[in-house]
Amino acid sequence: MSGSITIFYGAVINPTSLTAYSAFPRSLIAVGPTGNIEWITEEVLPHQLQDELAQRGCLSEDLVELKDGEFLIPGFVDTHTHAPQVPNMGVGQQYELLDWLEKVTFPTEAKFSDLEFAQRTYQKVVRQFIGAGTTTCCYYGTLHLESTKILADIVHSYGQRAFVGKCNMNRESPHYYVESSTSSSLADTRALITYIRSLPSGPSPQAASNEPLVQPILTPRFAISCTSDLLASLGEIASSDPTLRIQTHISENPQEVKYTKQLFPDANSYADVYDKHGLLNKHTILAHAVHLEVEEVELIRKRGAGISHCPTSNFNLRSGVAPVGVFLDKGIKVGLGTDVSGGFSHSMLTAIQHASMASKVLSFHPSSPTVVSSSPTSFANRHLPIATLFYLATMGGASVCGLDAHIGSFAPGKAFDALLVTVRSGTGAASVHLDEEHKEKKLDEWLERFLFCGDDRNIERVYVQGRLVGGR
Ligand code: XAN
The missing domain is CATH 2.30.40.10 (Urease, subunit C, domain 1)
Incomplete structure (x- = not known):
């Protein structure tokens, strides 16, 4: 050659x-x-x-x-996954979200304070995702700055395209796995952004996008785990840094939605919590979106945020079935996420298969409150054809990441x-x-x-x- x-x-x-x-x-x-x-x-x-x-x-x-x-x-674009949860993939399917976080997930994530463990584990994790055909991946790390830097280093060394974020979680988390203050959470977040942006550009100059392969992403874990002052400060970082992406969870599980509303009584909805704190914009990737209210869907559309559909996890943790067809009908950007380890596979092929099954379940029992267009071109409550599934796993994910002009x-x-x-x-x-x-x-x-x-x-x-x- x-x-x-x-x-x-x-x-x-x-x-x-x-x-x-x-x-x-x-x-x-x-x-x-x-x-x-x-x-x-x-x-x-x-x-x-x-x-x-x-x-x-x-x-x-x-x-x-x-x-x-x-x-x-x-290549596949995985719009939502948790790198430190790979060690407990396949474990804990008897729980729903909040119990699963407490009993299975937080104990595993806490182990990543050990940097040798992080180094060993993340090497395998990133290789696994690449081997499954994920060329772009939106990774959540843990709350730890140093081990999340290691994750970014490894992704960078393997040459995967990725967004890497450290979780912000300064409350409603176990005593052994919680950030000590708002200011330390913010300082670590800023330090990670600076660190990832200083990684060398590597052997392939990024002519396609002028965007480096590995980018930082703000990662307020979910509204429950962040105080209002933390969310507001993250919103300020986002507004002063217009290319910075944001990833978080939304409306995954009924108990989670209820608790979120209790913690933020002034917000009109779960989506409004993020909106009021400056975290809902065209760079926001919202994972799950199973139980959104009609007004929230409209708010998400207006703000241009994208949705990561995580059907494997939604089935596995009995969260429900996201009305993806409704989102598509409204012109909301949708991609697929493996959501390891709510999802029990790191492969986007599994996400594709379960996205198909989820759409078929909805076609048996239409359940969305926002339905139903009688238009023959509507996606709502219909099974998703191969072309749509293929698109969601590739172009749809690229759009959700704001990379559709490049990949x-x-x-x-x-x-x-x-x-x-x-x-x-x-x-x-x-x-x-x-x-x-x-x-x-x-x-x-x-x-x-x-x-x-x-x-x-x-x-x-x-x-x-x-x-x-x-x-x-
Ligand atoms: N909400 C979550 N949902 C999920 O599926 N996995 C998580 O780790 C998580 N944290 C908050």
Whole structure:
């Protein structure tokens, strides 16, 4: 390879809208030295290939040819997960949210005061997420500054695109796992922002976005765990720093909603708590949104905040089913989140599968109070088609993160954040039988089988900003 450009030739599946994707069996995608896509030719027959390369001034050594049964898709964007909860993934499904936090989650997170433990654990965690095809990840750390710096260092060293935040929690938390004051919570938050922004830009200059791969994110854990003065100060940081993203939880569980209203009696709703404290804007990522009131949905829409739909966790902790179709009908940005370890899998494939099941549950028993449009294009209370699920896991997540101009789909000028997927034989339940009958490539079937039966074995290579960061 000349080192200046890499050209992928083969099947490419690309989300184009909430209801459609393109699928071309013989595309060319050229990735330049900065890791951005320089050009795409959607369909080039084998006998046209050499001429096409010559016209573009490219060498055949620059070519990476995909095999039959392999295809490229944009990498997954996980809009909500907790890195320090990976050690208790799969444990505690008997609890609902508040008990689960107390009995399972806070004790695990507290262990991250031990920096050696953090180093060891986060190495594995980040490798796991990358191996599952997550090219962009919104990570919650713990409340600890130093171990969250370690998380950011590891993400940075692996070359994943990510937002990394330390939890703010200065009340309503166990004595062994709580910040000692508002001022220390804020000082640590500022220190983490400064630290992450000082990480070197690394081997891939970020030409696609002028945004570094690893970015800090404000992380008030949820309204319950933050005093009003802490939330207000975080709101001030947000308003003075217009690119800084914010992540938090909202309306996940009925007891949590009730308790939030008790703690903030002046707010009109859960969403209004964040709004009143300057934390609800186009950079806010709200996880769960299962039990929102009609007015809150409207407020979230008006502020341009995004929602991270976490169906695995919502089922697992018996939180409920988020009315994602309603959000989509209203034009609210929606992405998917694994929400480890409320969710018991770090794989976005599981989130996709459960988002499908959640939408099917709603289609059996329409339950949303904000429903129902009779329009045939409405998503509310209908099962989400493959194109929509694929979009949510890629472009939808990119929009929620404010990165949709740079990642989430393949287009000239965007970063090459991509997965080389295989459904060739020997790659687990998603593998297809490739024979004469399959000569006419059945890309729709390959995609669907991968999304519904796939796992890490199907993810051959993971690219972020054009750089190979993981794979089988
Ligand atoms: N609310 C939460 N919900 C969740 O699913 N996981 C958490 O860690 C958490 N903290 C507050």
